[in-house]
Amino acid sequence: MDQLIAEIKKIPPVTRFLVASSLGVTVPVLMKLVSPYSIVFFRPLVTKKLQIWRLYTSFFLGGDGLAYLFDLVMLYRTANDIETRSYPNRSSDLAWQTFWAGGAILAASLPLNGMLFFRPLLICLVYLYSSLAPPGAQTSIMGLVTIPIVFYPYVLIGMDFVVYGTGGAAMAVAGAAVGHLWWWTVWGGELGSRGLLGPYSNAPQWLRILFGEDGRPAQPPAAGGAAEGLARSGVHVTAPRPPPGAAAGSSTGHSWGSGRRLGT
Numbered sequence: 001m002d003q004l005i006a007e008i009k010k011i012p013p014v015t016r017f018l019v020a021s022s023l024g025v026t027v028p029v030l031m032k033l034v035s036p037y038s039i040v041f042f043r044p045l046v047t048k049k050l051q052i053w054r055l056y057t058s059f060f061l062g063g064d065g066l067a068y069l070f071d072l073v074m075l076y077r078t079a080n081d082i083e084t085r086s087y088p089n090r091s092s093d094l095a096w097q098t099f100w101a102g103g104a105i106l107a108a109s110l111p112l113n114g115m116l117f118f119r120p121l122l123i124c125l126v127y128l129y130s131s132l133a134p135p136g137a138q139t140s141i142m143g144l145v146t147i148p149i150v151f152y153p154y155v156l157i158g159m160d161f162v163v164y165g166t167g168g169a170a171m172a173v174a175g176a177a178v179g180h181l182w183w184w185t186v187w188g189g190e191l192g193s194r195g196l197l198g199p200y201s202n203a204p205q206w207l208r209i210l211f212g213e214d215g216r217p218a219q220p221p222a223a224g225g226a227a228e229g230l231a232r233s234g235v236h237v238t239a240p241r242p243p244p245g246a247a248a249g250s251s252t253g254h255s256w257g258s259g260r261r262l263g264t
Contacts, residue, residue, distance in 0.1 A: 013211060014087075014094045015079040018060075022072060022118065025060040030068075036061065040115040041106075059102055059117045071122060078125045086132050092203035092211040097186060098125075101178050108174040112167070119160065119168070120175030127153040127179025131187070153179065 028034040041058035045051045062068040087094040105120045130149045139149045147155065153176050161169035183189060185197040
C-alpha cells in the first residue's frame with residue numbers, strides 16, 4: 001500500500017488532480033451510488049438553487065466501459081506530458097490556466113445547452129499538447145493509423161460528430177476553440193513565443209506557495225531565439241518521425257497510447 005501511495009505521489013499534481021477527480025466523480029455513477037442527474041450542469045439549479053458543486057462535477061463525469069478507460073488514459077498522458085515537458089516546476093501556472101480554460105469552456109457551452117464538459121476539457125488539453133509538440137511530430141490512432149499530431153484534435157472532433165452527432169461535435173469544437181485561444185493568448189502561437197495574456201498567465205503567489213513553488217513568479221515563455229525560447233519555455237523537443245524509407249526502428253515522436261474511442 002505504501003508503495004502504491006508513493007507511486008501516486010510521483011504523478012505531477014495537476015495531472016493527479018484531473019485523473020483523481022474524474023475517477024472520484026465517474027466511478028460512483030458507474031456503480032450506481034450517485035445519480036448522474038446530481039452531477040451534470042443545469043444552469044437554473046446552479047444559479048437559483050446554489051448547487052455550485054455542479055460547476056466542478058460536470059467537468060469530470062466520463063463515459064462507461066472501455067470507452068471511459070481510453071479517455072482516462074488519454075487524459076493522463078496528455079496532462080502529464082504538458083505538465084512535465086512544458087510546465088516543469090510550474091504546476092501552479094498550469095493549474096491557474098486550466099481553471100480559466102474551464103471557465104471559458106463553460107461560457108462557450110452555454111449557448112449549446114451543454115451539461116457535461118469532460119470531453120471539451122479533454123479536447124482542449126489535446127489541442128494545447130498538439131500545438132506544443134515539435135514540428136513534424138506524429139501520433140497514432142488506436143495503434144492503427146499514424147497522422148501528424150497537429151491534426152489529432154480535428155480527428156477527435158470528427159469522431160465526436162460520428163458518435164454523438166452535431167451536438168457532441170459542437171461541444172468538441174468549443175473545447176478546441178478554447179485550446180486554440182490558450183495556445184495563442186498565452187504561448188503566442190509558436191514555440192518560444194509569448195501571447196498577449198502571457199504576463200497575466202502566471203499563478204498568483206498564494207497558489208504558487210500552495211504548490212510549494214516558493215511564491216516567486218515563474219519565468220514566462222521567452223520571445224525570440226528558438227533554442228533559448230524553447231529551453232526557457234520548458235519545451236523538450238523530440239525529433240519527428242523520419243520520412244518513409246528511413247531505417248526501421250529509428251522513428252521517434254510522441255505516442256498517444258490506445259487512442260480515441262469510436263463508440264460508447
